Amino acid sequence: MKIKIDLFSDTKTRPSKAMLNAMVSADVGDEQAGEDPTTRTLEDKVAHLLGKEAALFVPSGTMCNQIAMAVHCKPGDEIIADKTAHIINFEAAGAAVIARAMIKPLDGINGVYTVDQAKEAIRSDFRHSPTSRMIAIEQTANLGGGTVWPLKLLQSIHGLARENNIIMHMDGARLLNAVVASGTSAANFSSTVDTVWIDLSKGLGCPVGGVLAGTKEFIREAWPWKQRLGGSMRQSGILAAAGIYALDHNIDRLEVDHANAGILAKGLAQISGINISEKTVDTNILLINVEKAKLTATQISAKLQQQGIRIGAINKNYMRAVTHLDVDKAGVIEAVDAFAKICESN
Ligand SMILES: *Cc1c(COP(=O)(O)O)cnc(C)c1O
Numbered sequence: 264m265k266i267k268i269d270l271f272s273d274t275k276t277r278p279s280k281a282m283l284n285a286m287v288s289a290d291v292g293d294e295q296a297g298e299d300p301t302t303r304t305l306e307d308k309v310a311h312l313l314g315k316e317a318a319l320f321v322p323s324g325t326m327c328n329q330i331a332m333a334v335h336c337k338p339g340d341e342i343i344a345d346k347t348a349h350i351i352n353f354e355a356a357g358a359a360v361i362a363r364a365m366i367k368p369l370d371g372i373n374g375v376y377t378v379d380q381a382k383e384a385i386r387s388d389f390r391h392s393p394t395s396r397m398i399a400i401e402q403t404a405n406l407g408g409g410t411v412w413p414l415k416l417l418q419s420i421h422g423l424a425r426e427n428n429i430i431m432h433m434d435g436a437r438l439l440n441a442v443v444a445s446g447t448s449a450a451n452f453s454s455t456v457d458t459v460w461i462d463l464s465k466g467l468g469c470p471v472g473g474v475l476a477g478t479k480e481f482i483r484e485a486w487p488w489k490q491r492l493g494g495s496m497r498q499s500g501i502l503a504a505a506g507i508y509a510l511d512h513n514i515d516r517l518e519v520d521h522a523n524a525g526i527l528a529k530g531l532a533q534i535s536g537i538n539i540s541e542k543t544v545d546t547n548i549l550l551i552n553v554e555k556a557k558l559t560a561t562q563i564s565a566k567l568q569q570q571g572i573r574i575g576a577i578n579k580n581y582m583r584a585v586t587h588l589d590v591d592k593a594g595v596i597e598a599v600d601a602f603a604k605i606c607e608s609n
Pocket residue numbers: 322323324325326349350401403405434436437462464465472473
């Protein structure tokens with residue numbers, strides 16, 4: 264059965280006609296040589312949006328994290344992150360392999376930890392200990408259910424990092440979702456960290472790419488890592504044009520995705536045996552607790568898929584749904600109806 268309503272992830276979006284048109288007409292050159300004008304425009308645009316001196320276009324968000332960790336850390340350093348972090352769970356142990364750093368997982372709530380937890384995690388200067396080098400936060404917290412880190416909390420953690428001479432890095436894969444949901448500007452969020460990146464291939468709807476930002480000096484150091492990891496490109500303006508289009512057209516509309524996530528949450532919460540996780544839905548990600556349902560998460564997911572609807576099972580008890588620009592309100596309502604029928608007929 265062809266998938267018609269894909270709530271598996273906001274990575275499932277396809278470039279729109281208008282985005283494809285922008286890509287086709289992009290002015291291009293050799294990016295490795297710094298000669299691709301469209302890529303440079305994208306980098307300038309993102310640096311400006313994030314209030315940083317410079318930015319670098321790379322093929323993926325994962326590469327943004329890997330480059331940042333490699334630049335910031337020496338072998339044997341330690342990175343502090345929430346236990347649900349992408350850098351811990353989904354980057355094939357890149358921190359260990361590439362930066363040769365270890366990551367200390369904190370037991371946060373919904374992917375967000377407290378200043379006290381971060382403070383406790385910082386090592387004292389001791390010959391037997393790793394060196395606390397970097398504090399990483401994920402805005403929004405993906406496995407936490409799209410949770411927004413409030414600006415105040417980030418400012419406090421930033422203060423702590425400064426006092427201890429520790430670098431702060433933001434995995435901003437969905438930073439713009441946090442911006443739209445909270446009304447705090449991207450530059451304000453980014454002012455609490457040394458380095459930050461945004462993903463173009465999530466809610467912004469591009470086929471490829473991430474943009475990493477920081478000081479000019481940081482970007483100068485990031486370049487050899489991009490080259491080393493095979494992230495330098497040629498006529499990347501074709502891809503960068505999609506990014507420029509997305510920044511111009513697809514940020515404000517993230518609000519629609521958040522509203523649809525809200526409708527999904529309300530609808531699913533009516534179904535007996537279904538609980539929408541602990542907290543309200545901040546942005547476009549929804550954790551669905553099916554522990555009390557008669558079917559397991561995997562069974563519900565499989566039955567939905569037979570009807571062309573995709574919502575992934577994280578484990579036996581939890582499913583994750585993500586709204587995005589290729590699923591509209593009617594699609595969300597249809598998904599709720601199908602979900603209800605599956606749960607109620609068993
Ligand atoms: C998707 C994601 C990444 C990785 O980005 P890719 O572009 O898929 O490599 C990193 N961090 C978070 C929080 C993500 O959601």
